[in-house]
Amino acid sequence: MGAQWKAKGKELAANARGKLFGRLAKDIMVAARSGADPASNSRLRLVVEQARKVSMPKETLDRAIKKGAGLTGEAVHFEHVIYEGFAPHQVPVMVECLTDNLKRTAPEMRVLFRNGQLGMSGSVAWDFDHVGMIEAEPAAAGADAELAAIEAGAQDFEPGEEDGSTLFLTDPSDLDLVSKALPANGFTVLSAKLGYKAKNPIDPASLDPAHLEEVEAFLAAIDANDDVQNVFVGLAG
Secondary structure, rough: OOOOOOOOOOOHHHHHHHHHHHHHHHHHHHEEEEEEEEOOHHHHHHHHHHHHHOOOOHHHHHHHHHHHHHOOOOOOOEEEHHHHEHHHHHHEEEEEEEEEEEEHHHHHHHHHHHEEEEEOOOOOOHHHEEEEEEEEEEEOOOOOOOHHHHOOOOOOOEEEOOOOOOOEEEEEHHHHHHHHHHHHHHHEEEEEEEEEOOOOOHHHHHHHHHHHHHHHHHHHHHHHOOOEEEEEEEEEO
């Protein structure tokens, strides 16, 4: 959770999949502003690869690229905005949004943060590192994450809890370079993005179980908002 919060529970899978496609489509449209060819647009290439790995329909993917690149005649404008504050019980959180209407998003965020505390810009960011985040899985048995991190140029890595994946952390400027190097070092890249990692994450075990449930409910409500792309929270694990 120190890297990025993810919804839990199999019953959320269907809704989460639809929301994932929606978020990826936004990322694709934003990246395609710099060109519709993934071969010459590294940011677009990374998002397209992620979309293909989660089986986004080709028509949806192609439409998002064309729309973002201005090839459909439709005006597309998303603003990137980050809301900082605290979940219940003073757990720091950063909420990354892509919105086409700040007048809608801002009041919605204020309402969602009523159970926590919405802060000013910089009020929480100081306690997070801006990093590249690459989720990858071993391409074959015996792949060594530590060796792969060193060889690919990652700054650090965190083993996955259950699914066998590894989170490789990079300098923001090295995200594409490390993503390209990992396959040669035994790992298949599942996703690659810029994000925020808590410097001093709180151990969930230190929270009362009822308090932890309140934090999870708060995060789930934030994550369900259509304008939210990513939720980064200061919890360990």
